[in-house]
Amino acid sequence: MIPSRPQPIRTTQAVDRLPDFPFDYGAYLAREPSGQRKFIGTLPSAAEGREVAVIGAGASGLIAAYELMRMGLRPVVFEAEIDAAGRPRIGGRMFTRSLDPADPAKAEMGCMRFPTSASLQRQYVEEFGLTYELFPDPFVTKAVGLTTVDIDGRQYSASDITEFYARYPQFAEIGRAWNQALELVDFSALVKAIESGDTDDVKRLWNPLVQRYNTISFYEFLVQSGAMTAEQIRVFGLVGFGTGGWDSFYDISWLEMLRLLVTGMDTDQMLLVEGASAFAEGFWKHAPDDVRHWPRGTSLASLHDGGTPRGRVVAMEGNRARTGWIDITVEDGRTETYQAVLLTPQLHAVETQIALPRNFPPDSGQLPLFGDKLWNSIHKTSYWQSAKTFSMMPAPFWTDGSGTYRMGVTLSDSLPRATYVFDYGRYSRVPGGNRASIALSYTWAEDAMKVSASTPAERVRLFGRELARVHPELSHDIQANCRPDNSVTISWENEPNFRGLCKFNRPGQYELQWNLFSHFMKNQVDGEPANNLFLAGDDISWSAGWVNHALQSGLNAAWGIARLAFGADTSVNPGPGDMWEQFAPIHPTELRSRDDNTTRS
Secondary structure (H helix, E strand, O other): OOOOOOOOOOOOOHHHOOOOOOOOHHHHOOEOOOOOEOOOOEOOHHHOOOEEEEEOOOHHHHHHHHHHHHHOOEEEEEOOOEOOOOOEOOOOOOOEEOOOOOOOOOEEOOOOOEEOOOHHHHHHHHHOOOOEEEOOOOOOOOOOOOEEEEEOOEEEEEOOHHHHHHHOHHHHHHHHHHHHHHHOOOHHHHHHHHHHOOHHHHHHHHHHHHHHHOOOEHHHHHHHHOOOOHHHHHHHHHHOOOOOOHHHHOOOEHHHHHHHHHOOOOOOEEEEOOOHHHHHHHHHHOOOOOOOOOOOOOOOHHHOHHHOOEOOEEEEEEOOOOOOOEEEEEOOOOEEEEOOEEEOOOHHHHHHHOEOOOOOOHHHOOEOOOOHHHHHHHHHOOEEOEEEEEEEEOOOOOEOOOOOEOOOEEEEOOOOOEEEEEEHHHHOOOOOOOOEEEEEEEEEHHHHHOOOOOOHHHHHHHHHHHHHHHOHHHHHHHHHHOOHHHEEEEEHHHOOOOOOOEEOOOOOOHHHHHHHHHHHHOOOOOOOOOOOEEEOOOOOOOOOOOHHHHHHHHHHHHHHHHHHHOOOEOOOOOOOOOOHHHHOOOOHHHOOOHHHOOOOO
């Protein structure tokens, strides 16, 4: 609700260049002016067709497998998640559900918003022939005609932010105070430096912020900035800019939030009409026309028996005969050996779902895959709860016959926190079926925990009750259209293969993130075994919870596999590892102690 940045500051491609490591992933594999796409590298002829194991069919695993296939390797993808038919499910947290496969209406149980500034992701969306439309975020009038803020039992409604601020000046004051706080960290200058691609300027501005704010939470920053009163911080936290309100994230590191803001992940967001799962399926089924080594028409699906990934991996360790190679054990008991392995499951699932040897006696002969620093980083990563509940129906009950909105986005300090409405019928030429959906609730952290033990029917009843309180004139329509029989729900912390939706670092966890991110270089983290195991996933990235950054981490690992494990020549198109010295994130040894941290007044 409160815009996340001054209105004149809009990003174009900043999300592809995170300030910690401002490598331009959007340009890395983009098409040349001739129309030809770039490759990660060129394999030695002896390496063509060799197998590489990819564990996890989410965004990072899929992009790595797709690009490694394009250059001539044979990815073997393993996936623990299964669909309703008992087959491995593609997509991870790109998880779209419908009541019927033919229905236009979608329920995005995980990823659902995609920043326009994510040019890396957009390239693949276009390659796969998918469709972007504006996401119905608060006050995005071209996508949703009404936004209601419900706070302290009172409702404040308007169609756009200008009208909202004019009607309710107390919120305009909070918006101005927020922009004032942002400029205490040279926000506008940092955004412009990231967008321009001036790496030296980005580092000049960003590295001192890392030193200053490593141990500071989002909430502490707001208090220490002096820009807001205590009451303004309370209201700001209750309604925020959208999902779940800002206060769901007050405990996280201010650096985590600042990365989101300066890269424009929070603005001008898009909806994938075909669904997030369709994006995942694109990587799996698309046959690139420029694939090397493999015959034309080869796809990841065609390289796998039955067109589906292999099953769950239950154990891993270093191979005792071939240095750097990895033994993996599959759920059917077979052990297979691979020259390189990409490991992408969420780190809490890695710790609990896969047997990984550690701290063996010297004479055991077993080879651990991570050193103590990586194990500590894996163990201490902070995952956050998140829950969603959707109802799907033939038509949107929240508009009248002329298309005027009677209800739109609803941001509340009560149980649902954030409610979104979707009219998929406007994008579909297919008649009939369920054409509208409503996210009754999208919550994080403690708000998600409140309903973690509730049944789907209880959730629908609770959220419907609160929504009817906020919009009493639509009480009957809400009850009639939002029922357990047309609803789906999820609590990601209860999902065995996820244990939470994503990580958000807490104050003081910069070094843990540095260890995870730098692991793909294989020579940066002290004490790590010399092997060909690589990590990827949005939790390995500097900014979690976004598909684009999961894709980036997959490209980091794909570069490492190609260059370090298989000896690919990457000189024609230098990748993230080739550019490490120029873009490397500030080393943890350069951080100041808590006693030295100061904030500007």
